[in-house]
Amino acid sequence: MDFEGERPIFLQIADQLREGILCGAWPEDGQVPSITEYAVNYRINPATALKAVNLLVEEGLLYKKRGVGMFVAPGARQKLLESRRQSFYKDYVEGLVREARNLGLSRQELARMIERGFEDGD
């Protein structure tokens, strides 16, 4: 959490929540931290945390249980995967290919590097 930076805090919290849902830290139908917990632990105004949570509710990733708290919506992880897949090409592939071209790497050389990447990761 970067309080000094330019990115609004509520967006940072939203990012953090999305990451958590994606990697399974917040399982579906599981409870996410309450507004109060965010406010107290990060020393921020609850309205800021509320804004982040409302954003995710709008995106269909969270739902509210009255008097209990905020929970991860079923299918939220899938939704996030889908939208990340959608933007994967723009966020990573475009830049990768452009840089590869700049360096004069061929298609096959690039493919071999990607293969190596998967093997190293295993």
Added chain:
Amino acid sequence: MKTKFGPALRWQLREYGLGVFTFWAVMLALEVFFVAVSLIALAHGEGTGESNFNGAGGIAWFCYFVLGLAQVRADLRLGAQFGIPRFTMMKATWAAALLTGACLALALELLTGAGQLMLAGREGLYVSDLYQTVYLGEAGGVMGLGGHLASAAFNLCGMLAAFGAGAALSLVLWLFGRVRWVVLGCLALPVAVSGLIWLAATLGVDPTPFFLWLLASPLNCGGFFLAAAALTGLAGWLALGRVNIRPGVV
């Protein structure tokens, strides 16, 4: 007004009550000491047997003067700290002074009465108080219930006058606020009294009739005290309106 008066009164009653109780306990201890020593001395045939314990009421008047002088400003400051309007606080202060004063006056009579009963019949040894000494002229006798009640009422009037004087002085000094004014204020009373005496002497006015009148009947003196309490109360009330409630010693 009702919302804040109750808590203010409760607080004041406790504060004044504690102080008053301590005073009474000290008087009790002193009187017990006096009676015990006197009885023991008599039993051993020592001492002339001329001794008395008198004037607890007068000391109570002085105690209330000091209370007025010292406690009133502390009360007003506390009230200001918690957002109690100053006049509400002052009303509670007076109510507490009246109630605790009445209790003290009656409690002192208990002391006097008990002491008198213990020393009954012994010539020259007695426990008494101002009212009895001045108006009944029979210091040393055992007073009846009526006498005790009158004495209590008389003492209460004195206490209220003293309290009013202390409070008025305290508030008027606060109005001036600077150290040199405080010093002047403390000198005010003796200077005023001396001045009055000198004035009376110069004008050829004899104050003696006034004092005789005071001594003629407890109602006169008691009434005078009540009037003094009312006047000083009014002076204090007026000063209260202009005072700047500030932190600090003064």
Added chain:
Amino acid sequence: MAIEFEGVCRSFGHTRALENISLRLEENTIYGLLGSNGAGKSTLLNILGGRLLPGRGRVTVDGEPAGSDKAQARVFIVGEANLFPEDMKVKKAFRAARVFLPGFEAEKALELAKEFGLDTRKRVKNLSTGYGSIFRLILGLCCGADYVAFDEPVLGLDARHRDLFYRLLMEGYAARPHTIILSTHLIAEAANLLEEAVILHRGHLVQQAPTESLRGAYCSVSGPARLMEEYLKDKRVVSQSAVGGLRTACVENDGAPLPPGLERSPLDLQEYFIHLMEEKDKEEVG
């Protein structure tokens, strides 16, 4: 249900502490009252708390005039002024608070005293600057009023205690929604707690806006004087300064790409405040 200031003016002798202040403070919101020394923050809070009368204009708390019994019951001001009797101990002061303040949470006060390391057997007048502040802020945290104002609450507090205060403030706010007015010089620390900022300058209300809109809404752009002149032609400039051939200006952050040669960095609330004050100072002189 709000606090309203309508055309409030207040002077002390020749000094004009407040000049035509009109503002509205809603319920259940955290406000920051910001301003340089002498801006009028303490005067404003003293009027709100009924300790001072406005010279002109009026102040109401939920419709009741400030200083009246009903208004006093809803407002609690934590200020520097310490009116406790000289020899009163902290424990007794808490007892007095319980008698005089209907909503006061006495057990919580004792717990907080322990958490801060405040010895309740000490006399109020003998507390150090830091512990005096701690004593007063505990009163504010436990008072149970609808509108609680803190005037420089963290004076003399070390970093750990300041952090503890902010945490307790948010806990209290979450447990019992009420309005908090935080008047502080430590803007950077408190910025994230505030929902709205009320900025005073020499007795005037200069700005009242959600902190969200101020944070990152302004930026500092700098570059060679020539290029800057061109760039700033159609912009609203909050403040600017020049050192040698390098000019720096504080402008609205429109996010648009900058002409080459110019640098931009975002401003947080404190930096924006400093620039705004500099500009207002220059306006006064010029």
